[in-house]
Structures are given as structure tokens and as C-alpha cells.
Amino acid sequence: MASNHHAHEHHRHDEPESDIVMRVKALESLLVSKGMIDPQALDMLVDTYENRVGPHIGAKVVARAWSDPAYKRRLLEDGTAAANELGFPPGPEGINLIVLENTPKVQNVVVCTLCSCYPWGTLGLPPVWYKSPAYRARVVSDPRGVLREFGTELADDVEIRVWDSSAEVRYLVLPERPAGTARMGEEELADLVTRDSMIGVAKAKPQKPARRRRRSANGSAEHRA
Ligand code: FE
DSSP states (O other): OHHHHTOOOOOOTTSOOOHHHHHHHHHHHHHHHTTSSOHHHHHHHHHIIIIISSHHHHHHHHHHHHHOHHHHHHHHHOHHHHHHHTTOOOSSTTOEEEEEEOBTTEEEEEEOSSSOOOOHHHHOSOOHHHHSHHHHHHHHHOHHHHHHHTTOOOOTTSEEEEEEOOSSEEEEEEOOOOTTOTTOOHHHHHTTOOHHHHHTSSOOOSSOOTTOEEEOTTSOEEEOO
């Protein structure tokens, strides 16, 4: 499974499209032709989840929680309200966001065993491996082994709690704040928060990679890809 974690799905244009892709296209054109959906609204929705909403949102929530103990309490008490507080609705109406705090003795890991429920509002679209039957089954039966494949070695006395998402409840993991980051501001801290650390299969990055940012001529900080 490890070899699949970072594999990308490629579609060759000379190959027939998969059944699911053809079905989605057929359904979309039917709904548009019946006037039931507005193709522009659909494009906007896809753009939102593909480009505008992503793990950088969750990273801001985590960095705020690391920096502000009162916010962290509110986040753990009511994730939905606390995400909204920062202007990040956790998803469509009715979605309940629950935030799970990792500690030196507890590692929380999120899965959707039935399909691919995911905290879209804070993490964007799920990675391919999250939706794979292998992850969904194995993270329940052998969470320690799956985490090891992600490069996350946990001591035997660390309890792993696996949380099964549903249509109504989505989970976001609050990773442990890395050591040696006491002087970092929220923006710098957010750079340490990876998508995988908020799913719970990895830890936050231990240190800020050297020279990840450079100053542009107008003084604004730029991120390198
Ligand atoms: Fe699901």
C-alpha cells in the first residue's frame, strides 16, 4: 500500500474513460439540459473545492489553536462554531466538525470506512489514498502498520484511536505542536501543518524547512511551490 500513497492517477486520452467518469458526464449534461443545475454554479463549486478550499484552511485553524489556548478550548468543544469563527464553514449546512486532539500518548486517525466522507471545508478534496478500499479497511484492522507506511512510527504505549466519518460528522485532527516552535507566529506555525497531520496519519513537520519563503520586491511574503 505504501507505494500507492503518493501515486497520482493519470488518465491517458487515447484510452476509454472509466465508467464512473462517463456516468458523471452523462448525469451532468442531463441535469444541465433539464435546467436543474447551472453549469456556472457547478464550475464554481468544483473550483472552490479544487483550488480555494484546501489544507491551508485547516492549517490556519490548527495554528490558531496552537497559539491561543482559549480558541483551542472552543475548537475542541465545538469545532463547527470555532471554524466558523475564523470564517471557514466546515462544509454544507448540517455538517458537524469534531476536532480531535493528539497528545504524546494519543494519536487520532480519521477514515471513512463506507466511502470517502472528509472535512471538505477545512481540508479541501480528499487524497486518492483516503478513498482507497485498502486504506479504509486496513486503517481499522492495523492502524499502527498503516501509519508506519506513512513514515509515522509510534511507540507501543501510544494509543491509536480511529474515527469513522459519516455524512453528518467530519473529523479534523489537531496534531501536536512540534517542539522548538515557541517563538513562531501563527503564519509560520501554519506552514508546519500538513494535510496528512490533520488526517492523523502523520505528525506536523518538525521544523520549518530552510528558506521556504522569500521576500518579493514589494515586501510581501511569497511561497515557493
Ligand atoms: Fe463517506
